[in-house]
Amino acid sequence: MGLKTFPGGIHPHHSKKYSENASIEEMTLPKKVVIPLSQHIGAPAKPIVKVGDEVLVGQKIAEAGGFVSISMHSSISGKVSKIGKFHHPAGTMADAIEITGDGEDNWIELVDDSVEDLSIEELKKRISEAGVCGMGGAGFPTHVKLSPPAENPIDTVILNGVECEPYLTADYRIMLENAEEIIAGLKLLMSAVNASKGIIGVEANKPKAINHLKELTKNEPNIKVVGLKVKYPQGAEKQLIYAATKCKVPNKGGLPMAVGVVVQNVATAIAVYEAARYKKPLVERVITISGKIVKDPKNIKARVGTFYQDLLEYCGGTSSEIAKVISGGPMMGFAVPTLETPMTKTSSGVLLFDSKEAHKDDENTCLRCGRCVDVCPMNLVPSLIVNDVKYDDFDGALKYGALDCVKCGSCAYVCPSHIKLIQWIDIAKIKIAEKNRK
Amino acid sequence: MNKIYAVSAAPHVKQKISVSSVMWQVVMALVPALAVAVYFFGIQALMLSLYGVTAAVVTEGLIQKFRGVAVTVKDGSAVLTGLLVSFNINVAAPWWIPVVGAIFAIAIGKQVFGGLGFNVFNPALLARAFLVASWPTLMTSGWIPTNMNSLSGITNFADLSTKAQDLITSATPLGVAKTIRNIDFLGASDTSIVMNKLAEIATLKNLFWGNVGGVIGEVSVAALLIGAAFLAYKHIIEWRIPVSYISTVFVLTYIFGGVDGLFSASLLLPVFHVFAGGLMLGAFFMATDMVTSPVTKKGRIIFGIGCGLITVVIRLVGGYPEGVSYSILLMNIFVPLIDRFSIPKAFGEVKK
């Protein structure tokens, strides 16, 4: 079938069966949350509260640290109990604000405006005030994406509903259960950048979501729902843009705006809609808790800052011993050392693996089989990059495309020698950056 | 609650594939070819293969012990090398030929370079070259016909001169093709009759099923294709090298293959050249050897075309009837260079 897609890519087992039929459940309020100051790309936010302060749900507790940054809001009502280093979903320790709940759920005052009447300025201001960032992965501040320079007019907004990472089903569920808000959010995004076209890209293995969205947009001539071939990484920004528009985003740091496109995740569209209509800050999101050993895998609407431990308890715990905890999807997610890690605005999932699934393989020598070359969606030569890195030849690594790697992990997925390609390529990236600085 | 879990880098799921699964699958893909050889030449084909495999495994194990590195004979790569060495040997050869070949392949072809992944040349082909140089008669003559009494694949030749009949019953298909390129050998009229017989359907059928003389692994096109299809399905070999190799041979032998100048051959002659000799074995199982072929996609095509070119030059103008193994060995030398000069443009590369 002539479904749209991109060159390269792999077909990992999608493992979505655990949670794909679980309707979104709103979780009980956590007793404590930890809100990292850096949940996004750009400067960390700066705290504007101190220990002991009383806060409401939605109250700003940290101000954006610059234009490319976002502000943070409390996700429960209670007291600021600590400001300091906490575990972060990226597997590191990072600055965060801890809030101990008061058991109530007292919100700041929200509004209910008619979104059609908002000026573009007011719309962008509300998005920025609400601390919205891309909720699909990297967490790029949304208001920045919506402010392209004049020389890059935008004609298309693409909503990313691909969710190509195995296990994750949060986006799928919101496309089924909150499609109206997604479409309303898309329209707002389109008007914010004056785009004439809107596209919602969904992988073809989610026919229910595709049909539902198509049904709801059948009277919207400017909005198209596009079914995409099931292939990883179909949801990577450049690959999605290519599949949906046949435009190639220039590499070496090129941005989607260069081809007149802005991409946002479907969850972000909802956050934008709520920010515009209710002035509601981004303090909760849907997250998938899954894995073979999870007793009751779920898609949970939970507050930002909720500990993985609490999320897992809400799912009934695990049936056997946990060996690995993953923030996000299994292809690009981070393994974290503890369940005392808080979810953030970009947390799409938490996966729990047992020792069999967490199986570790030793690296062998490269067979030069070329499988990594065949699957790389960026058309790089991963094996030769790694080879050059091993011999400290970073110019060579650069030539084979080290800087264009999007870390999708396809190469490592197919490598028979179990070479940790992404880590080697990361070393190349760091070394090349160091050299450029000199 | 404060339990600490081991962390590791993404991706956290991986395809179920390993060096040994790759190697064993290639070995499995060669079994049909071996089975056909046993069918046409008897149990000796199997015995020679077992000698080669055993020698390769023992040599690899001993050398690895001696070098003090992990013994990896279970990964199937030594088995594969031993099998491929034996596949390049005449069924009539004595038992020690595959043994010496396999020892050479492992010791000189592989371990001297540092083991799997570091060798420059295809070890099995290097061993074959060594055997041919050391025992040329054992390696390149004394061919025996199949149990259906076919050697060159031509089975109806009663109407020919005795000299032509002698040739047909004593040479392999490529041997016949080579000999008659010297028109004076049979005279113009017999040459063209034999030429036609080489490329007629009956002969091609024999070549396809394996009812011809030759080295153990190369005789049956059908069996090799089954194995190749399996590997392609499993994404272990990729189409670029075999397809560019075989099509180059096809096109060039069509243009230059006839004995009366350019384009004088029938369209079946290139088919003969593709089916005959070691091309199928070479294109699908030797040129595609991962370690000794380019990793870039463009590089694989260049490599395949290069192999095809050299093969045809050797077959049509060189001193040997067959050129597959030398062509691959020669191209092996250029692999690093090919990789360097065929770096692909990254997705979204800005056109200048």
Ligand code: SF4
């Ligand atoms: S090299 Fe980078 S972009 Fe290419 S497959 Fe590997 S991780 Fe993905």
Ligand code: SF4
């Ligand atoms: S997939 Fe692994 S073994 Fe094969 S060429 Fe790439 S890095 Fe080497």
